[in-house]
Structure formats: C-alpha cells, structure tokens
Amino acid sequence: MASKLVTSNRAGWTFAFPGVSLLTLFIVVPFFFAFFLSLTNQRLISPNPTEFVGLDNYRDLLSISVLSIEPEVDDAGVVLRDADGNPKYPRVRTFTRNNPDYKQYAGMREWFRWHSGETAKVIVATDVVFWNSLRNTLMFVVVVAPIQDALALGLALLINQRLRGINVYRAIYFMPVVVSIVVVSLLWRFLYAEDGLLNSILGALSFGLFEGRDWLGSPDTALGAIEAMSIWQAVGFHMVIWLSGLQTIPPTLYEVSRIEGASKWQTFRYVTWPGLRNTAILVLIVITMQAFALFAQIDVMTNGGPLDSTTTLVFQAVERGYAKQDISGGSAISVILFLLVLTISLVQRYLTREK
Amino acid sequence: MNLKTTLAGALVVSTSWASMAVAQTDLTMWYHGGGNEVESALINQIVSDFNATNADYNVNLESFPQGSYNDSIVAAALAGDLPDIIDVDGPVMPNWAWANYMQPLSIDETIIADFLPGTIGRWNGELYSVGLWDAAVSLYARQSTLDALGLRTPTLDNPWTGDEFMAALDAAKASDICEYAFDPGMAWTGEWYPYAFSPFLQSFGGDIVDRSTYKTAEGALNGDEALEFGAWWQSLFAGGYAPGTSQDPSDRDTGFIDGKYCFSWNGNWAAVATLDAGVDDLLFLPAPDFGKGSVIGAGSWQFGISATSEHAEGANAFIEFALQDKYLAAFSDGIGLIPSTMAAAAMTKNYAENGPLNVYFALSSEQALVRPVSPGYVVAAKVFEKALADIANGADVADTLDAAVDEINTDFERNGGYGH
Numbered sequence: 001m002a003s004k005l006v007t008s009n010r011a012g013w014t015f016a017f018p019g020v021s022l023l024t025l026f027i028v029v030p031f032f033f034a035f036f037l038s039l040t041n042q043r044l045i046s047p048n049p050t051e052f053v054g055l056d057n058y059r060d061l062l063s064i065s066v067l068s069i070e071p072e073v074d075d076a077g078v079v080l081r082d083a084d085g086n087p088k089y090p091r092v093r094t095f096t097r098n099n100p101d102y103k104q105y106a107g108m109r110e111w112f113r114w115h116s117g118e119t120a121k122v123i124v125a126t127d128v129v130f131w132n133s134l135r136n137t138l139m140f141v142v143v144v145a146p147i148q149d150a151l152a153l154g155l156a157l158l159i160n161q162r163l164r165g166i167n168v169y170r171a172i173y174f175m176p177v178v179v180s181i182v183v184v185s186l187l188w189r190f191l192y193a194e195d196g197l198l199n200s201i202l203g204a205l206s207f208g209l210f211e212g213r214d215w216l217g218s219p220d221t222a223l224g225a226i227e228a229m230s231i232w233q234a235v236g237f238h239m240v241i242w243l244s245g246l247q248t249i250p251p252t253l254y255e256v257s258r259i260e261g262a263s264k265w266q267t268f269r270y271v272t273w274p275g276l277r278n279t280a281i282l283v284l285i286v287i288t289m290q291a292f293a294l295f296a297q298i299d300v301m302t303n304g305g306p307l308d309s310t311t312t313l314v315f316q317a318v319e320r321g322y323a324k325q326d327i328s329g330g331s332a333i334s335v336i337l338f339l340l341v342l343t344i345s346l347v348q349r350y351l352t353r354e355k
Numbered sequence: 356m357n358l359k360t361t362l363a364g365a366l367v368v369s370t371s372w373a374s375m376a377v378a379q380t381d382l383t384m385w386y387h388g389g390g391n392e393v394e395s396a397l398i399n400q401i402v403s404d405f406n407a408t409n410a411d412y413n414v415n416l417e418s419f420p421q422g423s424y425n426d427s428i429v430a431a432a433l434a435g436d437l438p439d440i441i442d443v444d445g446p447v448m449p450n451w452a453w454a455n456y457m458q459p460l461s462i463d464e465t466i467i468a469d470f471l472p473g474t475i476g477r478w479n480g481e482l483y484s485v486g487l488w489d490a491a492v493s494l495y496a497r498q499s500t501l502d503a504l505g506l507r508t509p510t511l512d513n514p515w516t517g518d519e520f521m522a523a524l525d526a527a528k529a530s531d532i533c534e535y536a537f538d539p540g541m542a543w544t545g546e547w548y549p550y551a552f553s554p555f556l557q558s559f560g561g562d563i564v565d566r567s568t569y570k571t572a573e574g575a576l577n578g579d580e581a582l583e584f585g586a587w588w589q590s591l592f593a594g595g596y597a598p599g600t601s602q603d604p605s606d607r608d609t610g611f612i613d614g615k616y617c618f619s620w621n622g623n624w625a626a627v628a629t630l631d632a633g634v635d636d637l638l639f640l641p642a643p644d645f646g647k648g649s650v651i652g653a654g655s656w657q658f659g660i661s662a663t664s665e666h667a668e669g670a671n672a673f674i675e676f677a678l679q680d681k682y683l684a685a686f687s688d689g690i691g692l693i694p695s696t697m698a699a700a701a702m703t704k705n706y707a708e709n710g711p712l713n714v715y716f717a718l719s720s721e722q723a724l725v726r727p728v729s730p731g732y733v734v735a736a737k738v739f740e741k742a743l744a745d746i747a748n749g750a751d752v753a754d755t756l757d758a759a760v761d762e763i764n765t766d767f768e769r770n771g772g773y774g775h
Contacts, residue, residue, distance in 0.1 A: 041769055045429060045454040048771050060765075093757055107761050109754060128758070193603050217601030219748070303544055305600055306748040322426070324734045324766070 031338065038331035045325055057332035063126040067095060067105055071118050079118060089120050096124065130333070132308040133316045136223055137337075140230075140312065141291040148231045148238060148287055155235065156242035157272075170243075174236040181233065185300035188229045192216050192301075216302055219309035226297050226310055234290065238283050245279030246272065281352045285345055292341050313337045379406075379413035382669050383438035385428070387656060389418035393689045400685070405676045412669035414440070432456045437661035439670045443484055444546070445654025446726040446736070448476040452483045453730035453774050458662045459483055462675045467695075473653025473723045474695040478730075479774070485674065486657035487683050488692035491719045492551050493651070494643075495611055495619040495629065498636035500532060504617075509640050511649075511717055517558075517587070520643035524596045527617035536596045538616035541747065542607040544600075548740035549726060551620060552588075554642060554650040557724060559584040563739050564763060569729045569775040572763040576739075577756040584645070585752035592747045600744050623715045627691040630711060639714050641722065653723030655692070693719055730773040734766045 038057050042050045071079045071087035080088045092110045095102045108124035111131050115121070125131050159170050176184060191197045192215035199212035215225040249272060257267045295314040298304060304311030304319070313333055321330025384402070388394035395418055402416045417438070419427050425447065431437045432454070443451055451457050459481035467475055467485055476484035501508055504526040509515040515523065527536035540547060553563050560580035564572045575581065591597040598606070611619035612632045618640075621629075629637055642649040658677060660670040683699035686692055687706060693715050700706040706716050726732055742759040746752055767773060 043770065045432075045450060045456075046770060047453060047455050047774075091753070093753060097757060109758050190603075194601070214599075214601050217599055217748075303744075305744050307745055307750055319737075323737050326734075326766070326769075 034331040034334045037328050038335050040328050042327045042331075043325050044322065044327050053328070057328050058336075059126075060329070061127050061130045061332055061336070063108070064111070064131065065104070065108070065124060067092070067102075067108075067122045067124050069095070069120040069122055071120075087118050092122055092124065129308055129311060130316060133304075133311045133313045133333075136308075136310060137292060137294065137312045137314075139223060140227060140294055141288060143224075143227050144231055144291045145284065145287045148235055148291075149283055151231065152235050152238035152283065153242050153276075155239040156246055157268075159239070160243055160246045173239055176233045177236040181296045182300055184229070184233050185297045188225075189216065189301050192225050192229075217306060219307045222302055222306060222310045226294075226301060230291075230294070230297055234287075238287060241283050241286075242276070242279060245276045249275035281348070284352070285348055288344060288348065289341055292337065313340075379409070379411055380666055380669060382412050382414045382440060382664075382666055382673065384414050384416050384440035384673070385424070385431075385438045386416060386418045386442050387421045387424035387444075389420045389424075391690070394686075397682075397686055397689045401677050401682050405673055409669075409672060409676070412666065412672060414673055428456070432661075435663065437663050439661060439664035439666055440673060441659055441661055442656050443476070443659050444656055445473065445476055445484070445486065446546075446550075446728075446732050448484045448657065448659065449478040449728055450730040450733045451659075452478040452481075455662050457483050457659045458664065458667060460485065460660060460671060460674065461667070462671050462678075466675060466678055469697060470695045471653075471693070471719050471723070473655070473719060473725055474657065476654070476657050476659070478728065484657035484659035485678060486655055486695060487677065487686050488655055488694055489653055489719050489723070490622055490624060490655040491651055491653070491693055491715045491723065492554075492620060492622050493639040493641060493715065493718060495621050495625075496617070496638045496640055497634060498638055500527070500617050501638070503532060504530060508638065509643075511641050511714070511721065514641040514649045515643045517643055517645040523618070524591075528594075528596060532614070533617040534615045535598050535610075536617050537591065538602075538607070538610055538619040538621075539591065539597050540602075540607055540620055541598060541600045541744075542602040542604040544740070544744075546736065548743050549736040550652045551622075552743055553726065553739060554652050554724065555588070555645065556581060556584045557650045558642065558645040558647050559587070560645075560647045562727070563735050564727050564729065564731070566727060569727065569731075570767060570772055572735065572760045576742075576763070577753070577760045580646075581756055582753055585746050585756055587645075588743065589746050589749070589752060593749065599747055623693055623712060624691050626712050626715075627705065639712070639718075641718060649722050650724050651718055651722050652726060653719060654725045729775065731763070731767055731770065735763045738762045738766075 039052060039054060040050050041053045041056075069089050069092070071089055073079055082088055096105045096108045099106075105124055108126050109128045111123045111125050111128050113120050113122040155173055159166055159173065193199075194212055194214045194217070198215065199210075202210040203212060213221065215221045253271050253275070254267065257271050262270070293314055294312045295318065298310055298312055298315045299318075302310045304315055314337065317330040317333040317337070319330075320326045320333065386398055388398060398416060398418070402414050406413050425444075428437070428441060428443075428451070432451075437456065441457070443457070448457070460483060462482075462485070464482070467482075470485065471489045473489040474486035475482065476486075498508075504523065506523050506526065507519075509519070524536040527533060540551060543551075549563065556562065556576075561578055561584055562575040565575040592599050606615060608625075609632075610616045611621070612629055612634060623639075626637075626639065642651050658674045660667055660674070664670055678695075680694075680696060680699040680702060683694040683696060684702035687694040687699065687703040691705065691712075693712075694700045694703055694706060697716070700713075700716050701708065704710060705712040707713065727735065729735075738759045742755050745755050
C-alpha cells in the first residue's frame, strides 16, 4: 500500500500538490508556529528580543485552585451575620492581594464559589476570563451541535420531496448561509434590541403581558440569544449536506419498504437512518468544529460581554493576540483549543466507528 | 509568446516614460481617512499643493479605512514595508515609537510653538508626531432643559461639582423631559472608553496608570479615589440614569437630538450635526469637577515619519508644509475638528471668536489632559475599557479594578517596563 502511494503515482501527487502545499503553508506551518510562539513571550509589537519562557503562558491561563474561607467572627468567636442571617465572609481580595500568608493565591480572582457548611469554597483562577471563555465555548457546543444537527435533518427531510416549488423552500432555508455572518449578526442585534422586533412580537403575542427585555445586555440571556441566532444561520448549510446524503439512498429501498408495508417511522428508522450513517458522522464533526470556532457573532454583537457571559476561546485568542498585542498568550489559547477539538473529534470518531 | 513580448515591451515603454516625466523623489504616505469623501478631498488637496510647489519630492497618498488602519501599519512594519509618512493616533504614537516603527521629526520647532498641547506627540523627550487638529469632549445640553429643571449653567471657571452633576441627573430623571438623564455613549466601544471616561477617573483623583513612574497601575486604578469613581460609575447604570453597554448605536448618534437623552457626553465632531439637526439652544458644558478639577481627554490623529523612511528630509518637508494655518482651518471647516492654533481657529467658521464651537478651543487649551504617554497605553486602554464595561454591567468594583491593575502590571513586566 505504502509503495503504491510513493511510487507510480505521479499523477496523483501532481493533482494533490496545489492543495497539499496550500494547506501546509496556511494550516500546518502556522499551527507549529503557534505552538512554538506559545512557549515564548512573543509580542505583536516590541523592540525587545523574544525569549523562551517555557510553559509560563499555559500556567498563567490554567492556574486554578480552591480557597476555603471561614466566616468572619467577632471577639467572642461568634460568626457575624448579615441582615438575612447569612454568615459574613472576608473579601477574596484580602487573600489574593499583598497577603504574604497566602502567597500561592497571589493575583488570583474568584471564578465562582459554593458553601460547605459555613465554609465558603471559592474557586480562584489567575485568568478567570479564560475559564469563562472555556465554559461559554463548551456551553455553546453542547447546545448548538445537537439542536442544529437535528433541525438540519428535519429540514432536509421536509424538502426532500417531489413537490412543486420545493426549490423555493430550499433557497429560503439556505439563504442565511449565503449572507455574511457579520451582516446577519448586525441584523440580529437590532432584532434583540430592547425596543426591537423580537420584544414587539413577544409583547403582541402575549397581549402585552411580556415585558421587553434586553436580550444581549443581560448575562442570563446573551449566550442563549447568540446560540439561537447561530443555529438559525448555519442550519441551512447542514441541511444541504443531509439532503445530499438522503439523495444517495437508492429509491428501490423505499419501494421495497412500501411493498413490505413499513410505516413512515419504520422507513425512517430502518432505511433512511442507516443510509445516512456517514453523513451523520460528517455533519456532527463539522458542526462541532464550527461551533468551537465561534468568533464573528461575538465580535459584532457583544464583544464578549456582558460580564464575560459570551466571551469564547477564539474571541480571546484574537483579543489577546491583536488588541492586547500578546501573541504568545493568544497562541497558547489556540493550542489549547486545538487539543480540545482534536480530543473531542477523536472521541466522536471512536464512538461512531464501524463496529 | 507574441502576447508576452508585446506586454513586456509595453511595460518597459510605460515605466521609462513615467521616470522621464517625474524627476522628483517619490514619497509614500498612508492616511486613516479612507471612505470619508470630505476628508479625502482635504488631504488630497494638501498632497497636490505640496507636489506642485516642491521640486524635489512627490508624495503618493494611500488612504485606508480607519478601522483597519492600525492593523495595516503593524502588518507593514512586520513585513518591513512601511511608507515614508504615516499618520498615527496620538495615544498610540509612543507604542510605535518604542517599537521603532517611527523616527523623530526634525521640523522647525518654532512652527509648533503655538500649537495646542494635545496636538504634539513627544516620547522620550523627542518630537515624533504633530497633528493638524485636536478633538475635545463636552457635556451636550439644551438651555431649555436647564431652565425647565431650574439648573444653573456651569462655566469653564465654575463647572458643576460632582454633587451638582448628580443633582442635575436626579432632576432630569424625575422629570419626564427625556427617557434617560445621561448618555455617556456606551455604544461606542473601543478607544472612546479610555478617551472619554478616564478623565472622569482623573477628576476623582485616580488614573489608568501611575504617571509618576509609568511602571504600575497599583494605587492609581484601584486606590480609594478609583474605587470612589467606580462606585459612581456603577451608580449611573444601576440607578437608571444612563443606558448601558447594549445601547443601540443609532440611539447614540441621534438620541440627544431626538430628545431621548437630557445630557450627552459627546465630542466636538458631533457638534455640527447636532446644530444642523435644529437644536438651536445647544450648550457645550465643561466636564463636572469631582474634586480634582474638570478634565477632558486630548490627542487625535497626527503625522509622523516611519523609521525605515530613506527620505526623512522630504517627509519632514511635507509635514512642515501641511502644518500651515490654511490647512488647519480647511480641515476644521471640512470635518469640524478643532484647529491646532489660535490663528487657524480665527480663520474657521466654527471656532472663530464668535463661532458656535469657540468654547471647545478653550476647553482643549485649559482642561485637556493627554492619555498616559506610554507604549503600554495601547494595552492598558483595552483593559480599562473592559473594566468600565464590566462595572457598568454590575461587576464588583474593587475586584474588577484589582484585576485590571494586575493585567496592566503583568503587561508592563512582560515588556520590560516599556522603556520607562
């Protein structure tokens, strides 16, 4: 097999050459470059020489630990309580700033906390923004991948019929994919505005019961709003892939199942779904990877805010690398993202392997 | 084959023809105002006037959209392909000078003796950039609003105190004249935040970095004064005085004109449009004084010379040429900017003695404080922007400012103190 690949395959290599060389130049080389840069202190703009700093960038990003805080007590040892009866805790900054007794927490910030008895367990991290980005990115993937996948399949099934004018629907569903994501994001920003279309519709439908809310301005709804918009925007693309998969299933199989008296569900379960196996794997992996690359919507709609509720790994990589001129920090995030996506893709491949 | 020879021949002929016609040395120049017709016409006028009068040099201008201009410069610098003359935003200049993108100017310093302080860019004791204009910010208000709310008109010598300002906002909020009392302009993300809002912090007594050493932000951005500023800043949004970070950009542009906002914190560049829109009792009030005086930002786009330019002499000649009062006045009349000199201001229709925007010239010369003159400002500005957005959205003030200080200090360390 290997010998066949290298020898007597000149035509094959000639055809592959342009694609392979471009991929190498723009994907493979930059990746190794990013990996190398993430071990240095490379700046975007600097007269200072670049130095090798080992894993410092990764340590700054990933350092995280648990700080246990006991409630404040008065002289008699009684726990101080606020008006609601909850114990009062000293501020985290008293431990993390200029406190020689807690050197290991220096420069860290609170990410979140929970209570075990009266003790507050505070998760502190050097780079809370990074951890928020990681959380948001994963949340986005977990929500978008399955919903977009299922919706796209549903749409593909709907438009895979011989009806007059079905092409109009195909075009309509596919249209958001053709429009630039930046334009789509800008438009949805208006839809989501406090006095925007969405609030007006919801208000009209509920006869004025629904009070308008600031979808992108509230940490509770901002990420969800972007997820909904992203699902809508790209669903048409995956619909087309599903559709191409549907059309590779031989019509004879459907004829057979009709003759055998299969119900619609049985036809789907035993004819359509097995026939879509490879398509399903492709769509799942593509959606997952695209979801991890979430950037444009964030950049246009929220800039990562409010309160880091929509910041993502790619957004942070760009923000640090260019806006904050920290190429090495941005590269470190890219490498972490790469490893994350690689791991998840490998797991998906393993789970969907031919048994 | 035939086609190739023809093309090659045509190329040889055309280039030799061009080099025969032009005996001047070519200079390249990049400018940030691409896409703005009026601005392009103005800068083109200067370039063609220069080329017509100067026998030795010929400037070729290339304009970029403002949004991608800085990226283009950085990319060109990394590729070793900078033009001779560049323009640079005032607060960014130290960064580029420190990174050896720029060389000091060698223009006759008497030319700029009367220039507004915000228009002159110095780093490490050397002159690197000069601007034809400055920009300033003031509190937009209507006389009728002040009358209806029974407020005194603050003046340059006697601005509102912080308490008076908040009393004014309270009065505006209690009335139903407008939807929001105050519009700080949260929709304008980016450099607007440090440019427009750090003066409030400075008026409280804090700053983005400690300007005595330029080595730390500790104490300046998270000291007691800064915490006080942060609490006040948060109260603007928590108290419902001002629209938050999700403000619609179009409301930012027309909200004051439409009467949606009683007071608006806005720059002189919006003044002409506001007057033209029919707000005939428009006032430009000075910034409130929160204890350490009224402060506004300064420093706009300025001209400089790239470090790699081989024709610095010609580039200096061009900049000297551009600094004539008539061009300063032309830019001011064209796009509403504050001309750099009093003499040029007198030639303009807006900033002359009795012009409608004359007050801005006084604001700029008396209250303006440039943003921290440091190569690290570029990063600190981003950190400051995020901190202010977070505080406006309800983040804990002390924690947010601490985190901002840590990030700025880490950046200082990683850059070996930025040469301070």
